[in-house]
Amino acid sequence: MSRRLVHVGIAFLVIYGLLFFRLEMVQVVNAKNLRNHPQNTREIMLDFDAPRGLIQTADGEIVAQTVAISGPRNRLRQYPYGSLYSQVVGFISAEHGGSGIERSHNGFLAGSDLSVRIQDSRDLFVDQARTGQVELSLRHDVQLVTRAAMAGHRGTVVVVEPNSGSVWGMWSNPNFDPNHLSSHDLSAAAIDFNALNTDVAQPLTNRAEYQSVEIGSLFTIVTAAAAIENNLSDFNVPATSSFPARSNFPIITNSDENECGGTIKSLMISSCRSGWATIGAEIGHGPLEAVTKRFGLLGDDPVRSENALPGTVRATGLVSSVPHAAVGTSMKLTPLQVANLFATISNGGSQMQPRLVNRVRAHDGSVIHNFGPRVVNQSVSKETAAELLGLLSENVKNGNAAGLELSDVSMGGLLASSFSESNHLWMVALAPVTRPEVIVAVLLEGDDFDDRQAAEASITGISRRITEAVLRLPSPTLGGS
Amino acid sequence: MWTVAEVNHQRIVELTLLLLAAFITLTTVAVAAVAETTDIDWVAIPYLAVLLLLWTVSHLSLRKWAPTANGLLFPISALLQGIGVAFVLRINPELLTGHLIWSAFATCGFITVIAGISDLNRLQKFQKSLGLAGLVLISIPVVMKLIDGGIGSYRSLRIGSVATHPGQLGTLCLIIFFAGWLATYRSRNTAEHLGQTEPLEGDPSRFISLIGAWLLTSITVIFQSDVSSAFVLVAIFLSMWWVAVGRPLDLAIFLAATIGSVLLALTSVPELQDRFAAWTDPWSNPQFGEVINRSTFALAGGGLTGTGPGEGSADWVVGATDQFAFIPIAEELGFIGASAILSSFLLLTGVALRLSTIARREFEGLSAIGIAIFFASQAWAPIAVALRLLPPNDISLPFISSNGSALFTCSVALALLLKISETVSPKADPTEILPRVTSESEGTP
Numbered sequence: 001m002s003r004r005l006v007h008v009g010i011a012f013l014v015i016y017g018l019l020f021f022r023l024e025m026v027q028v029v030n031a032k033n034l035r036n037h038p039q040n041t042r043e044i045m046l047d048f049d050a051p052r053g054l055i056q057t058a059d060g061e062i063v064a065q066t067v068a069i070s071g072p073r074n075r076l077r078q079y080p081y082g083s084l085y086s087q088v089v090g091f092i093s094a095e096h097g098g099s100g101i102e103r104s105h106n107g108f109l110a111g112s113d114l115s116v117r118i119q120d121s122r123d124l125f126v127d128q129a130r131t132g133q134v135e136l137s138l139r140h141d142v143q144l145v146t147r148a149a150m151a152g153h154r155g156t157v158v159v160v161e162p163n164s165g166s167v168w169g170m171w172s173n174p175n176f177d178p179n180h181l182s183s184h185d186l187s188a189a190a191i192d193f194n195a196l197n198t199d200v201a202q203p204l205t206n207r208a209e210y211q212s213v214e215i216g217s218l219f220t221i222v223t224a225a226a227a228i229e230n231n232l233s234d235f236n237v238p239a240t241s242s243f244p245a246r247s248n249f250p251i252i253t254n255s256d257e258n259e260c261g262g263t264i265k266s267l268m269i270s271s272c273r274s275g276w277a278t279i280g281a282e283i284g285h286g287p288l289e290a291v292t293k294r295f296g297l298l299g300d301d302p303v304r305s306e307n308a309l310p311g312t313v314r315a316t317g318l319v320s321s322v323p324h325a326a327v328g329t330s331m332k333l334t335p336l337q338v339a340n341l342f343a344t345i346s347n348g349g350s351q352m353q354p355r356l357v358n359r360v361r362a363h364d365g366s367v368i369h370n371f372g373p374r375v376v377n378q379s380v381s382k383e384t385a386a387e388l389l390g391l392l393s394e395n396v397k398n399g400n401a402a403g404l405e406l407s408d409v410s411m412g413g414l415l416a417s418s419f420s421e422s423n424h425l426w427m428v429a430l431a432p433v434t435r436p437e438v439i440v441a442v443l444l445e446g447d448d449f450d451d452r453q454a455a456e457a458s459i460t461g462i463s464r465r466i467t468e469a470v471l472r473l474p475s476p477t478l479g480g481s
Numbered sequence: 482m483w484t485v486a487e488v489n490h491q492r493i494v495e496l497t498l499l500l501l502a503a504f505i506t507l508t509t510v511a512v513a514a515v516a517e518t519t520d521i522d523w524v525a526i527p528y529l530a531v532l533l534l535l536w537t538v539s540h541l542s543l544r545k546w547a548p549t550a551n552g553l554l555f556p557i558s559a560l561l562q563g564i565g566v567a568f569v570l571r572i573n574p575e576l577l578t579g580h581l582i583w584s585a586f587a588t589c590g591f592i593t594v595i596a597g598i599s600d601l602n603r604l605q606k607f608q609k610s611l612g613l614a615g616l617v618l619i620s621i622p623v624v625m626k627l628i629d630g631g632i633g634s635y636r637s638l639r640i641g642s643v644a645t646h647p648g649q650l651g652t653l654c655l656i657i658f659f660a661g662w663l664a665t666y667r668s669r670n671t672a673e674h675l676g677q678t679e680p681l682e683g684d685p686s687r688f689i690s691l692i693g694a695w696l697l698t699s700i701t702v703i704f705q706s707d708v709s710s711a712f713v714l715v716a717i718f719l720s721m722w723w724v725a726v727g728r729p730l731d732l733a734i735f736l737a738a739t740i741g742s743v744l745l746a747l748t749s750v751p752e753l754q755d756r757f758a759a760w761t762d763p764w765s766n767p768q769f770g771e772v773i774n775r776s777t778f779a780l781a782g783g784g785l786t787g788t789g790p791g792e793g794s795a796d797w798v799v800g801a802t803d804q805f806a807f808i809p810i811a812e813e814l815g816f817i818g819a820s821a822i823l824s825s826f827l828l829l830t831g832v833a834l835r836l837s838t839i840a841r842r843e844f845e846g847l848s849a850i851g852i853a854i855f856f857a858s859q860a861w862a863p864i865a866v867a868l869r870l871l872p873p874n875d876i877s878l879p880f881i882s883s884n885g886s887a888l889f890t891c892s893v894a895l896a897l898l899l900k901i902s903e904t905v906s907p908k909a910d911p912t913e914i915l916p917r918v919t920s921e922s923e924g925t926p
Binding site: 002004005007008009011012013015016018019020022023024026027028030031034035037039040041042043045046 | 720723724727764774775777778779780781782783784785794797811815816819820823826827830831834837838850854857861864865868869870
């Protein structure tokens with residue numbers, strides 16, 4: 001009897017041992033991953049009622065602030081511009097956590113970050129609420145211009161200053177009004193949150209950073225870079241109308257079945273898919289992959305703005321057939337990645353870390369953290385970058401981005417259309433092309449694309465209007481650099 | 482009046498440990514009160530005073546009616562209860578009045594058992610009525626669920642404004658009944674073995690207990706979708722049965738049959754399927770999974786050393802004062818504090834299991850095993866749910882949870898354990914871990 005009692009004792013020691021083991025895994029070993037889990041709303045929920053610093057744009061507009069009110073909860077988070085900044089700034093809610101800058105920079109805003117909490121030696125002894133103010137790189141004027149140009153369309157726009165990596169504009173539709181979610185009427189907030197969260201259009205997602213879309217022939221700029229590096233810039237492709245199918249990969253045809261060929265310059269302006277496929281086969285898989293990797297487009301950790309929250313992991317890679325990889329088959333990127341790619345080319349081949357936040361200030365306005373320009377990688381040489389800019393410039397003069405042309409500024413640009421799987425269009429504009437000061441990446445989704453020419457005209461018009469307006473805006477010194 | 486020589490050293494050990502438990506409780510409350518996010522004010526003091534008064538009353542009644550009872554059991558339960566109150570005080574102070582009234586009621590039950598049952602073996606005479614009462618009590622939640630047909634196994638029987646969970650008290654009654662049954666079974670078989678009775682031909686009555694336990698478990702799983710309660714029942718039954726009977730083949734058959742019923746329930750009961758889905762992937766099922774995810778995040782937020790009392794996420798995890806009472810403790814006291822709580826439960830179980838080896842009669846020994854495993858499995862299940870070792874179900878943590886009827890049941894069970902330990906001669910007590918205090922020392926209260 002007592003021997004069997006030992007069995008019972010051992011059995012319970014073992015299952016309690018399991019508890020210790022799991023507890024150790026959750027609380028100690030995996031704790032860091034779990035704290036940074038995208039759906040972990042614990043910390044921001046803890047800070048909902050606490051004092052909270054404001055968020056302002058680079059040109060001084062307040063886009064999120066906490067105001068004193070009377071009632072059981074005495075502080076309310078307000079977003080004066082509603083949906084204009086919703087995707088970037090995000091929201092904070094009592095029960096549904098938060099998103100965007102509100103969440104990724106919560107430590108600064110709520111003052112839990114040590115550098116914010118202890119601002120001078122007195123703070124070591126007096127426990128008082130210290131909060132930090134976050135200054136974005138976004139410009140209010142650029143945001144307004146972007147929203148006006150995109151009126152009535154679904155899609156995403158990212159405006160980047162290439163020399164410093166500052167993001168000047170980031171706007172997408174569908175979006176949401178964060179004031180509804182930060183409301184103290186918790187049941188109404190819950191109804192709104194559930195409606196937004198279950199919406200198939202996913203208005204809560206910041207599409208510019210967290211939604212990857214097939215880029216198609218935008219990828220030919222990377223193929224061109226690889227061609228230049230491998231001394232194939234003068235390689236003459238014989239004129240063909242299609243590139244033959246390979247195992248598991250379909251035939252590559254040109255739009256309207258026209259015959260085209262020539263050097264990469266003429267391939268670019270004629271959007272010659274069969275020609276790019278031939279060039280790709282000449283380059284080979286290894287060199288093409290190397291260039292793609294140096295641009296930071298491969299791997300499971302896509303380029304995001306500094307301190308951004310991690311998204312769901314999704315590995316990007318080149319398809320195994322080089323000709324298909326060269327025309328961008330299955331290559332999916334986020335709008336911010338696309339803007340960053342063209343900013344790298346515009347910045348002499350040196351890739352800058354994209355930034356949404358310029359600096360964090362203390363309560364008295366002094367700067368605690370300055371997120372200055374940071375070089376990630378030298379992706380291609382200056383000479384290669386200059387040649388690529390020449391291609392993009394030529395493409396505006398004679399190619400598929402012809403509609404971008406402005407009377408007094410030389411532009412560069414590239415258009416990608418006609419995707420088999422989904423209805424969307426890409427356009428990237430660079431201006432001025434000799435030494436670009438602004439990159440505008442536009443993704444249009446869900447328009448009526450039966451008439452492709454009308455859709456292309458529409459995205460070209462949007463890109464041109466935004467670029468032109470941003471160039472005319474009187475604030476060239478903003479954004480660091 | 483007690484003279485120095487009359488005080489048993491077990492009571493002195495108990496008093497010392499009780500003072501330690503009081504110190505830990507008061508420190509926890511005090512640290513939480515200093516934290517900026519909480520607003521514990523002076524109202525807390527009368528509540529804590531009442532708690533300490535209840536401990537004193539229990540301790541004094543042990544001195545009077547059970548002076549030789551084990552001195553470790555009550556301080557462990559008091560420490561757990563004190564930690565529970567310290568957390569309820571901060572998370573939801575509105576529950577506190579009710580909790581303390583229930584604590585007083587539980588103390589009454591405790592003293593009634595200590596003072597009223599002079600000889601535990603007399604309980605064995607009531608075993609049939611206790612078994613019947615246990616069956617009725619344990620089936621109340623099942624019937625209630627069948628009648629209203631809703632989702633969820635955590636049914637409380639409301640009498641006026643008082644909510645009770647009769648299932649646990651039913652389990653305790655069944656433990657006493659089963660201990661009595663097993664003791665009779667063993668004596669019958671021993672008599673056969675010694676040739677004092679007719680041969681029983683392998684005693685077919687042994688299957689009665691197996692079938693009965695299997696039926697109870699299956700009903701709990703199929704009609705209540707409650708895997709945690711089923712685990713508690715199986716754990717208690719198997720422990721007592723294995724020690725008393727211990728046939729490996731029967732064990733295998735019982736386990737196979739139980740797993741069979743769980744599989745059958747899994748194919749036919751939608752609620753159980755939902756619970757299992759939430760167990761395998763908490764994100765897939767927000768109804769049952771959200772609280773699991775929040776528990777995980779809260780635990781991770783605590784880390785090794787915890788956020789400190791008063792700095793945690795409080796009632797963000799739904800049920801943080803009852804079913805998930807472990808979460809705020811582990812979050813605020815960290816892995817270290819959580820391990821201390823787990824160790825306390827292990828110590829409680831270990832002390833209770835050793836009592837069974839030195840009990841004078843088999844009925845008492847088997848009851849001690851049953852109650853020991855009652856505590857051990859009741860504590861294991863809710864923590865295992867939070868750590869995703871069991872499908873989500875609601876079950877209260879012994880002594881810590883702010884759940885009045887569970888506290889009452891646990892206090893009565895503890896009193897029974899103390900009564901069992903009392904019949905043991907103090908000299909033979911191997912559970913003594915503190916140095917014996919000589920009778921000449923200054924040990925008066």
